[in-house]
Structure formats: structure tokens, C-alpha cells
Amino acid sequence: MTVTELGIRAKATQSFLSTVTTQQKNDALLAIADMLEEKSADIIKANSLDIENGKKSGLSDGLLDRLMLNQGRIAGIADGVRQVAALPDACGKTVYEYEKENGLKIKKITVPIGVIGIIYEARPNVTADAAALCLKSGNAVILRGGKEAVNSNKAIADIMRKAIASTGFPEDVIQLVEDTSRASANEMMTLNAYLDCLIPRGGKGLIRAVVENSTVPVIETGSGNCHIYVDESADTDMAANIIFNAKTQRISVCNACESLVIHSAVIAEALPKIKAQLDKANTEIRGDGRARAVCPDIAEATEEDFYTEYLDYIISVKTVDSLDEAIAHINEHSTRHSEAIITKNEQNAERFLQCIDSSSVYVNASTRFTDGCEFGLGAEIGISTQKLHARGPMGLEQLTSTKYIIIGNGQVRE
Amino acid sequence: MTVTELGIRAKATQSFLSTVTTQQKNDALLAIADMLEEKSADIIKANSLDIENGKKSGLSDGLLDRLMLNQGRIAGIADGVRQVAALPDACGKTVYEYEKENGLKIKKITVPIGVIGIIYEARPNVTADAAALCLKSGNAVILRGGKEAVNSNKAIADIMRKAIASTGFPEDVIQLVEDTSRASANEMMTLNAYLDCLIPRGGKGLIRAVVENSTVPVIETGSGNCHIYVDESADTDMAANIIFNAKTQRISVCNACESLVIHSAVIAEALPKIKAQLDKANTEIRGDGRARAVCPDIAEATEEDFYTEYLDYIISVKTVDSLDEAIAHINEHSTRHSEAIITKNEQNAERFLQCIDSSSVYVNASTRFTDGCEFGLGAEIGISTQKLHARGPMGLEQLTSTKYIIIGNGQVRE
Numbered sequence: 001m002t003v004t005e006l007g008i009r010a011k012a013t014q015s016f017l018s019t020v021t022t023q024q025k026n027d028a029l030l031a032i033a034d035m036l037e038e039k040s041a042d043i044i045k046a047n048s049l050d051i052e053n054g055k056k057s058g059l060s061d062g063l064l065d066r067l068m069l070n071q072g073r074i075a076g077i078a079d080g081v082r083q084v085a086a087l088p089d090a091c092g093k094t095v096y097e098y099e100k101e102n103g104l105k106i107k108k109i110t111v112p113i114g115v116i117g118i119i120y121e122a123r124p125n126v127t128a129d130a131a132a133l134c135l136k137s138g139n140a141v142i143l144r145g146g147k148e149a150v151n152s153n154k155a156i157a158d159i160m161r162k163a164i165a166s167t168g169f170p171e172d173v174i175q176l177v178e179d180t181s182r183a184s185a186n187e188m189m190t191l192n193a194y195l196d197c198l199i200p201r202g203g204k205g206l207i208r209a210v211v212e213n214s215t216v217p218v219i220e221t222g223s224g225n226c227h228i229y230v231d232e233s234a235d236t237d238m239a240a241n242i243i244f245n246a247k248t249q250r251i252s253v254c255n256a257c258e259s260l261v262i263h264s265a266v267i268a269e270a271l272p273k274i275k276a277q278l279d280k281a282n283t284e285i286r287g288d289g290r291a292r293a294v295c296p297d298i299a300e301a302t303e304e305d306f307y308t309e310y311l312d313y314i315i316s317v318k319t320v321d322s323l324d325e326a327i328a329h330i331n332e333h334s335t336r337h338s339e340a341i342i343t344k345n346e347q348n349a350e351r352f353l354q355c356i357d358s359s360s361v362y363v364n365a366s367t368r369f370t371d372g373c374e375f376g377l378g379a380e381i382g383i384s385t386q387k388l389h390a391r392g393p394m395g396l397e398q399l400t401s402t403k404y405i406i407i408g409n410g411q412v413r414e
Numbered sequence: 415m416t417v418t419e420l421g422i423r424a425k426a427t428q429s430f431l432s433t434v435t436t437q438q439k440n441d442a443l444l445a446i447a448d449m450l451e452e453k454s455a456d457i458i459k460a461n462s463l464d465i466e467n468g469k470k471s472g473l474s475d476g477l478l479d480r481l482m483l484n485q486g487r488i489a490g491i492a493d494g495v496r497q498v499a500a501l502p503d504a505c506g507k508t509v510y511e512y513e514k515e516n517g518l519k520i521k522k523i524t525v526p527i528g529v530i531g532i533i534y535e536a537r538p539n540v541t542a543d544a545a546a547l548c549l550k551s552g553n554a555v556i557l558r559g560g561k562e563a564v565n566s567n568k569a570i571a572d573i574m575r576k577a578i579a580s581t582g583f584p585e586d587v588i589q590l591v592e593d594t595s596r597a598s599a600n601e602m603m604t605l606n607a608y609l610d611c612l613i614p615r616g617g618k619g620l621i622r623a624v625v626e627n628s629t630v631p632v633i634e635t636g637s638g639n640c641h642i643y644v645d646e647s648a649d650t651d652m653a654a655n656i657i658f659n660a661k662t663q664r665i666s667v668c669n670a671c672e673s674l675v676i677h678s679a680v681i682a683e684a685l686p687k688i689k690a691q692l693d694k695a696n697t698e699i700r701g702d703g704r705a706r707a708v709c710p711d712i713a714e715a716t717e718e719d720f721y722t723e724y725l726d727y728i729i730s731v732k733t734v735d736s737l738d739e740a741i742a743h744i745n746e747h748s749t750r751h752s753e754a755i756i757t758k759n760e761q762n763a764e765r766f767l768q769c770i771d772s773s774s775v776y777v778n779a780s781t782r783f784t785d786g787c788e789f790g791l792g793a794e795i796g797i798s799t800q801k802l803h804a805r806g807p808m809g810l811e812q813l814t815s816t817k818y819i820i821i822g823n824g825q826v827r828e
Contacts, residue, residue, distance in 0.1 A: 014771065015738075015742075100790075217800060235824075244826075249827055328429075349821075354432050362821075364821070370818075386631060388527070404784075404805075406779055408779025409779075410655065
């Protein structure tokens, strides 16, 4: 089936979805969770094909691990779907009310966005996670995963479609693009007639391609060149501890710290402590001249380093002479994801919070907390690094739009 | 100056704008209003050049009228700016709060979007209106008006820049693109490094060009193929009255009614009443076969008519046999702007409100109310017909983004 045909089918589910109840949505989600577990053997069988193909085509061990599904991981996916069922419904909330003198009653309520497209890469768990969040927010979804996981994705999508159909849902509320060619991605990016929104999830190349080529409105997610600034008045032990966590607790994620900015007045005290911690995880430090004057055995950082999201055991260090220089450096080099200041000075903390132009700005804490679950949203479909519609971790609320409803008894405009 | 240079200058105002207070913004707005009135002679002189050029190039009387500025109109523009100053500040509001068990305090607050680009057509009042709303919401703005109003726009922008500078603002918070060529518009559409958002205001061609060619996130505004559905149980006198208002009170606006959908059970009673009203304003009716069977002297509607936003004294009529047929017809043909049902049946009203996929859905009232001021927003920068970020009339709140701020005392992720 072409992507356009999938779009037409998704649109056809809108009349059902516009009157669906919370109970119906939860029943469908619980049916998905149960059937994923019941039919886990089918999923594992399909997944083993992907793993076999992946080995043949030389996927790295890391990628093969992300691709692999077993009983335990499938149970985890099913539990994630049950957690989404347990979340409060984000649709139907009144967010604005106004009554005119002529008696006209105006209300703004949250409604589903409509049809959401998700373009993503290797991990097959996204297939179920994203579908569950879209369903709970009353949206139809068109999923297009990567070719590496196509068999796993097909198996998961088939099961989800059967499960929701068993509870009275049109199965086309969840659809998978089985054609993983570039052409199918391009077709999605210009499917304005049927797609209300497109969310890319994956590496920098994928996200850039979608932002540049899509005429469908896009929610840009993800890349994170995250900074931690060690202020003049920082508790340097706290700084070293937070930096160690933010850099090394999980290196492959977008909220990991990639770059340090250190005030010159404190670098002689702070950097050796930071280095001692990072050495425990064999992390390479690349610093500017003043950082290397303090720790001569660290490598030299180029301007390119300061723009790089390493996703590896590497971190860059920039030395500054003031808070404002730190802010300017960060706003120039960051991807507007997550940045932190370590300071005892409340005024400096406040200025950092105001002036740093990022989705999530921290005082004295690790950037690793930028995550829908950690922020209390229950789940997340991604982390937006753009400013329109959604910014930072996106939960169910960010998968809704709004609608004005206006009740009159014959009012006309004078 | 090139558009890119304007972008660099706009970005340079961000450190000022990220700490600006409500009082400072209001002072700047009041200075603008006062100086527009003081220097109205300069504006009128520049405007007379545009009028002269417009006459030479054969602009219609309607367009010349929209272009023309006089003392009264300038006073109106200044009053509009003062009204924006009087509105509550939309920035700095806490929209979400969460405290983790580890003591981490997470808050989501409203912040300016950053740098907003506005591409618009003939009316020079947009120059001041849009700049005032962007300034009040803490954004820098890059304005690109049409060539017909370039002299008026330059005069107004110059005055606004001087006025805000007199209150301590960087004048580059407000900038005008003086080059009105297609090239400058194209440069704006791909200025992702400096523009956070682009809002086109104008005709269908302009909006389509921006949506199709922009890589900067766009808020689509405007076109309105608005429907009124006359239900089986409608009060037909009320219907005729509302339709007369929605069609003829002002024909050139996006919330005017362009198409009627009438239940077959009531068309014999309703259509003659509606026609009698519309005849008073010499409005042409184009109907389907069953409408023409009731009123033989009306013209025949083609399928194209049902997709047409006339912006004229013309209206189309479609006959249906059920509420659901009406909903399907409207969702297929509308531009998702404003639609109304005229009915005495509460269940039908509820179903119409739920199933019609438009920004503003009415029961027993004229579609002409879709407007920021009428909806109590105080002012509007446009009416969004898309679903992401903003939908329907957009006020100050829709010119803000959000940011998470997270306060800790050394927390790291386990």
C-alpha cells in the first residue's frame, strides 16, 4: 500500500476518534498490552530475522543489542503500554473560557491533533510506545521505522491492529509503512492532505532531512549538545559529582553532558577534581589553552569540538571570565536541549535560567533528568528542541491541539 | 541590509529581551503610540507616495482604500498599540509544576518565542499591530510588508524604532525588510539560524508559498471557506438571520460564510427565507439540484464552488439527508476555520461540535465572531488554521513558548 493510501485510511478513522471515550481508549491499550505478551513468540520469531539480517549487513554490537527483543523486553513494552492506559486523558480539557455580553459562550478545549506520522530508526520498541501515546491522545498514527527492524515492526503493528479491532476500534488507527525506502519517507513529508504532524525520532541526519524536506508541520526532536557551567562560586565537589553523572551515566543519550564551561577564577580548583572523577570512566577531556594550563595532560579542543555532540566518553572544556561570557558561549554552541549551572550565587542562577535559550535549564543538578518520566509526564514521545507547539519532553498533552466551541442562541455580529 | 544581517541583529537583542520587565515593555509600547501620533504628518507624507504609486500601477479602489492612512486611522493604530500595552503579560507564567522525591523542583514557564518573522501584504497598519504584539510578548520581530506599502511601512518602522530606543530598548527589536523582492521573502523562509518562527498574513497564494517553501517553522493563518449547516430541527428564521449576517456583514474577511449545507427535510421551508434575506444584499446563490428544485431561479453550483472562498456576494448551497452527511461534506470542503450548526437538537449540536475538524465550531451563532477581540483575547496576530502550536485566533499567549526550569542541590540520576 502506498503512503497516500495509508493516509486516506487514517483520515477515515477520524469520525470514530472524534467521539471515542477515555474508557474505550484504555480498553484498546490494555488489549494491546495483553496481546503483545500472548503473541510474544511471533514477535521474537520476526525479530530473529531482523537480527540475522543485521549480522549479515554488519550492524555493530550496540545496534544489534538495541534491535534485539526477548520475553523480558516484550513484557517491558507491554508494561509501558499499560502505564499509558493508566495516565489521565489529555483531551477534552477546558483551557480557556469567556462569555460575551451578548450571551455567547466561548470555550477552548483540548482535542486530538488528528493523524500523526512518526519516522524513526532502529529500536522496535518505539513502534509500540509511539502508537500507545498517539492512541491515548485520540490520534491515528502512521509509523515508519527503519529497514533494520522491519520484520519486528510488522509483527508488533499487526498484533496492535488486531488487538484494537477486538475492542471495536478501526484497525487503521495504527498503521505501519512497510516500504522502508527513502521514497516512502519523502511521500510522508509532503502528505499535507492527510497528515497533521510529523515527528522524526532518531539521529541528526534523519532529523535534519525531515526538517528540511517536510511541508507537513514537524516537531523537531532530539539532538543534545548539553553544557554544564561551573560558576565562580560553585561547590566544586558537587560540580565534579554532577558532571560525572551527566557525562558517564549513559553516554548514548541526548541529555548527556557534552561540554563544560568553567569560570577562570575556579578552574584551578575545579578541573582537577572533575578530571579525577571522569578518569574513573576513562573519559577523554579536550580543553582550551587555559584548561590545559591547569591539567597539561588533556587534549586540545578545536572550535569544532564545542559544536560536537560526542555521544561517547569525550567531553570538551571552555574557560570563561564571566557568567555572561558563559551564557553567550552556550547559546552559540548548544542545540537548545538541556544546560546546567553549578553555583552558590542565587542571582547568577536566576540570570542563567533567564538567559539560556534551551528547553530545560538546571541549577545544581544533572542534565540527565530531561525526560518525560523524570519530569512527571508519565511517558514521552520525544524531546522537542524547537519552540513552537512543544518544548522539552513531550507527553500526552503535547499530542493534543485545541478547538474553540461557541454556543449561542441566535447571536450575530454588529 | 540583507535579511541575514537583520537576523543577526535581531538575535543580538535576545540577551536584553530575556530579562526585560513588563513595565519596560509597556513603556516602550506607550512611547510608540505617542510618537506615531506626534509624527503622523511624516507617515501621511510617506503614505501619499504609496497611494500615488498605487494609482499609477492600477490598484483597485478597494486596495487603495486599505492602503490609505489619515490622521484618524493613525490615531486608531496608536490606540491599538495602547490596548496591547494594557493587556496582561503572557510571559513568566507557570504552566506546570512537579517536585521529585529527591527534592528536584521542576517548573514549566512561558517565555518569548525569540525572533518572529511576519510576511504580509498591503495594509500598513499590520506593521504597527504585529510589532506591538511581538514586543509585548518579548519577541524581536522582522517585518516584511508588500511593495505597495513600502514607504508607509518604512515611516512607521522608523518611528517605532526611535520610540523604543528612547525608552532604553535596542532598536533592532523591531526591524523592517526594505527589500520587497521575492528574493528577500525566500531568504526569510530559510533563515533557520536566526528566525524561530514565521507567520504569513495575506492571501491564499502568499500563505501557500510560505508553507511550501519555508524550512523555518510556520504558523499558517487564514483562509476561510466557512460553512453554516441548517439542521432538520433548525429555527429557520434564526438560520436566515445568522446566514445573512455571516455572509453579508463584511464579505472580504476570512470568517465570512461561503457555503450553506441544508437538511433536505427543512430546505423547502428554509431556503426561501434565506434567499429573501440574501436578496436584500444582492447575494448570488449557487445551489445543487435539490436546492434549485426549491428555488428555481438560483444558479447551479459546481463541485468547484464547494471548495471556493468567494470573499464576495456569492454563496453555495449543498443539500444533505443527515447530520453525518453534513459533517462529512464540511470536513471534506472546509479550510478548518469556522463552521456553524443551526439546530434545536442538543445531541446534534454536540455531535457537530465533536466531529467538525475546524478551529472554531458554533451552535446557533454567526461565524463572524471568530476574532481575537471578540473571543476576549484583547488583540490578535492572525487566525491559525493549522493544529500545532496555535489554533484559531492567536493572541499574546500564542506568541510565547515554554521552558522547563529545574532547581536542585546536587541531584544526579540513578
